[in-house]
Amino acid sequence: MTDATLGAANPRSAASTAMEARLKKRHAAERTFKAQGLAAIVIALIFLVVLVGRIVAQGYTTFETHTLSVPVYLNPERIDRSDLSGVNYDYIVAEAMMKKLGVQDDDLGTTSGKVQDLLSRDFGFQLLNKLKADQSLIGKTVTVTGPLKADADLYFKGEIKRVTAEGDRKLDNQQLDWLDKLQKDGSVKSGFNFAFFTNSDSTEPEQAGVLGAVVGSAMMLIITAMIAVPVGVMAATYLEEFAPKNRWTDIIEVNINNLAAVPSIVYGLLGLALFINWLHVPRSSPLVGGLVLALMALPTVIIATRSALKAVPP
Amino acid sequence: MLTWLSLIVLALFSGLAFAAGRRRAVTAAGGRARVLHSLPDYYGTYAALWAGIPAALLLLLGTAFGGRIEDAMLQSTRPAAIASLDKDRQNVFFSDAHAIAAKQAPSEVAYEGDLKVALDAKVVEAKRIEAILNTGMLAGAGVLALAGFLLAFPRINAEFRARNRVEGWTSILLISCSVAAVLTTLGIVLSLVWESWRFFQSVNPISFLFGTEWSPQIAMRADQVASAGAFGAVPLFAGTFLIMLLAMLVAAPVGLYSAIYLSEYASRTTRGVVKPLLEILAGVPTVVYGFFAALTVGPLFRAGFNAIGAALPAGPLATYLMEVQNQMALVAGVVMGIMLIPFVSSLSDDIINSVPQSLRDGSYAMGATKSETVKKVVLPAALPGIMAAMLLAVSRAVGETMIVTMAAGLQAKMTVNPLDTVTTVTVQIVTLLTGDQEFDSPKTLSAFGLGLTLFVVTLCLNIIALRIVQKYREQYD
Numbered sequence A: 001m002t003d004a005t006l007g008a009a010n011p012r013s014a015a016s017t018a019m020e021a022r023l024k025k026r027h028a029a030e031r032t033f034k035a036q037g038l039a040a041i042v043i044a045l046i047f048l049v050v051l052v053g054r055i056v057a058q059g060y061t062t063f064e065t066h067t068l069s070v071p072v073y074l075n076p077e078r079i080d081r082s083d084l085s086g087v088n089y090d091y092i093v094a095e096a097m098m099k100k101l102g103v104q105d106d107d108l109g110t111t112s113g114k115v116q117d118l119l120s121r122d123f124g125f126q127l128l129n130k131l132k133a134d135q136s137l138i139g140k141t142v143t144v145t146g147p148l149k150a151d152a153d154l155y156f157k158g159e160i161k162r163v164t165a166e167g168d169r170k171l172d173n174q175q176l177d178w179l180d181k182l183q184k185d186g187s188v189k190s191g192f193n194f195a196f197f198t199n200s201d202s203t204e205p206e207q208a209g210v211l212g213a214v215v216g217s218a219m220m221l222i223i224t225a226m227i228a229v230p231v232g233v234m235a236a237t238y239l240e241e242f243a244p245k246n247r248w249t250d251i252i253e254v255n256i257n258n259l260a261a262v263p264s265i266v267y268g269l270l271g272l273a274l275f276i277n278w279l280h281v282p283r284s285s286p287l288v289g290g291l292v293l294a295l296m297a298l299p300t301v302i303i304a305t306r307s308a309l310k311a312v313p314p
Numbered sequence B: 001m002l003t004w005l006s007l008i009v010l011a012l013f014s015g016l017a018f019a020a021g022r023r024r025a026v027t028a029a030g031g032r033a034r035v036l037h038s039l040p041d042y043y044g045t046y047a048a049l050w051a052g053i054p055a056a057l058l059l060l061l062g063t064a065f066g067g068r069i070e071d072a073m074l075q076s077t078r079p080a081a082i083a084s085l086d087k088d089r090q091n092v093f094f095s096d097a098h099a100i101a102a103k104q105a106p107s108e109v110a111y112e113g114d115l116k117v118a119l120d121a122k123v124v125e126a127k128r129i130e131a132i133l134n135t136g137m138l139a140g141a142g143v144l145a146l147a148g149f150l151l152a153f154p155r156i157n158a159e160f161r162a163r164n165r166v167e168g169w170t171s172i173l174l175i176s177c178s179v180a181a182v183l184t185t186l187g188i189v190l191s192l193v194w195e196s197w198r199f200f201q202s203v204n205p206i207s208f209l210f211g212t213e214w215s216p217q218i219a220m221r222a223d224q225v226a227s228a229g230a231f232g233a234v235p236l237f238a239g240t241f242l243i244m245l246l247a248m249l250v251a252a253p254v255g256l257y258s259a260i261y262l263s264e265y266a267s268r269t270t271r272g273v274v275k276p277l278l279e280i281l282a283g284v285p286t287v288v289y290g291f292f293a294a295l296t297v298g299p300l301f302r303a304g305f306n307a308i309g310a311a312l313p314a315g316p317l318a319t320y321l322m323e324v325q326n327q328m329a330l331v332a333g334v335v336m337g338i339m340l341i342p343f344v345s346s347l348s349d350d351i352i353n354s355v356p357q358s359l360r361d362g363s364y365a366m367g368a369t370k371s372e373t374v375k376k377v378v379l380p381a382a383l384p385g386i387m388a389a390m391l392l393a394v395s396r397a398v399g400e401t402m403i404v405t406m407a408a409g410l411q412a413k414m415t416v417n418p419l420d421t422v423t424t425v426t427v428q429i430v431t432l433l434t435g436d437q438e439f440d441s442p443k444t445l446s447a448f449g450l451g452l453t454l455f456v457v458t459l460c461l462n463i464i465a466l467r468i469v470q471k472y473r474e475q476y477d
Helices: A002-009 A014-063 A089-101 A110-116 A122-133 A150-156 A173-184 A211-242 A247-260 A264-278 A286-310 B002-028 B040-074 B087-101 B113-155 B162-202 B205-210 B234-265 B268-283 B286-311 B316-322 B329-353 B357-365 B370-399 B402-407 B425-433 B442-476
Strands: A064-073 A141-147 A188-192
Touching: A014 A064, A014 B234, A014 B268, A014 B286, A014 B329, A014 B370, A064 A089, A064 A122, A064 A150, A089 A110, A089 A122, A089 A173, A110 A173, A122 A141, A150 A173, A173 A188, A211 A247, A211 A286, A211 B162, A247 A286, A247 B162, A247 B442, A264 A286, A264 B162, A264 B370, A264 B425, A264 B442, A286 B162, B002 B040, B002 B113, B040 B087, B040 B113, B040 B162, B087 B113, B162 B205, B162 B442, B205 B442, B234 B268, B234 B329, B234 B370, B234 B425, B268 B329, B286 B316, B286 B329, B286 B402, B329 B370, B329 B402, B357 B370, B370 B442, B402 B425, B425 B442
Parallel strands: none
Antiparallel strands: A064 A141, A064 A188
């Protein structure tokens, strides 16, 4: 105390100058440390923003799709009534498109090939289904609406650009001209990609959807929840409320904590050896996946339930 | 399907037993519930449990082991026609017979002549066996349900202590649920050890653990080059270790510093905003991280290193940088590090918060600044807990599968160069087991050897970490 008052009374003393210098240094160290902490948080948040931003930026175009309407003349010469499935509908659609675009096919079929590259095969399937339902359409003109092929769709979404050298992109200048023309006369419309939610996986991007995957995940999830939740809650109730404190319950407790940290791939190996190899449950069935996921989720459910039970006042 | 249906029927029967048991108890008491030892519902439940549980257990066990028993019975007699086939083909033959009988898709093997006749005979036999097993199972379940009911029902009278019996049943149920966790561990250990043992019969464990060459290709023909396959796992351990190290280099400082900042410096509002944001990182499925690594970080890093290589004066280093690939260890390591940041930070946060405030107050009273308090008082006190958190993060990094499967390479290499492609234990397990595989080849079984090693390593890390945490908690509580 006396030192402090002396120091205050005598600000020019050597000891006090040294102390002030030290204090400055210590405060600088303090600021650096704080800045480092802040930097760490900022880095973590930047990672988060980049991760989410990148996924959204790359993924959101999935929800938009471009459809084309084209009047198709069902030429009776090209359609064999006795073998409807064997008809080349893709070519009939291509013919209709060439007529609409005002171009002629050459002997090698180059133009019709280029036109077919713009349209999804869905057009052909639609025609087949229409004819199967009603044969009297042959000789008439029907309007078909379907998705553009993925490359053409990407052109409208700006992923394929005209400025790219012609050889480096999937569509050539003529195809891009056609697409511009179709857009100008209003036959190409952009809309929400409902097919993404109603179709299953497909090798053709414009027809691919998530339905199959979603249904599979849901089935697996239901089985997992049906097993893991009741068993986990009951086990937690026992351990928290009934179990006597002894060696045996200690073993169970340590065991559960360790299980929670076992890598998921080890559970996969367990499922393979136990359910598929030993019990002969069919491969890739939701049952196997659900059972393995239930075993994997069990420790987490038990630990979470126990801490919830612990939080209830005695 | 049959099991579900019979379980539903069984549930209905249990419901009837409940009603009957309750009614008998009420009648026995002459309509005055006060005379009864327990509430009427307990009598009903007692009857229902005896009627339902034993039969349900039989049905579940029958379904679980039915396929296995059926196969064993099917294979007990082997037709002469298949004697000439090798063992694998014989197995395919039986599984085809089983599949056709169960109306599933058989394999694409074509059967002709004698084989076709033998197969048709086996299909008929399989159908017969399945019918017998199903009938047996259903009849057994029916008898058990009826016997259980008949055992329980006559016991019900006014003095019967139904509530105690039902409590007994309940505690058995609860205990068996908590034993499920132990059984899971047992299942993991047994299946890994059993399959690894089969693997180690064809490959020497010493050469597996210490061998330096990994190329698990088993040749189709005996005279092919590299027909033996090499199962030395050291390059895989090295790759796993390298990626883990890179991940920890990202996750440890960022995670620890953000935990310190959040618990010591941040205001309540900052904490309330930043913590949930970090939790989002923890909630992202690892497959999304893998996707991010393979499609965004990989090409970005490659472009970056190529640009550096182009800017450097010509030389071996510049040439090397120009040629780095997307699948470098650095990419997988950095992305895995991002994944581990919230894990490290939330664990460290808990531990730093559990350091008693009195230690901090003492330090401040001595005139220490905040950073001095953190560095010289809080961190030393929290050190064992932070070490444990790091060990848990390491164990996560070693066992992480999806990120490395998508972002790391397949080439087994022993290198410490983060720009090189390496492969990890988990990647190899995935590549060895995806797709249709036969179960007898050392190639498939080696996955279980790798899995066992992985399990043992992560288990040791976890046990050490949990021990440290427990010991540490006791000091301050």
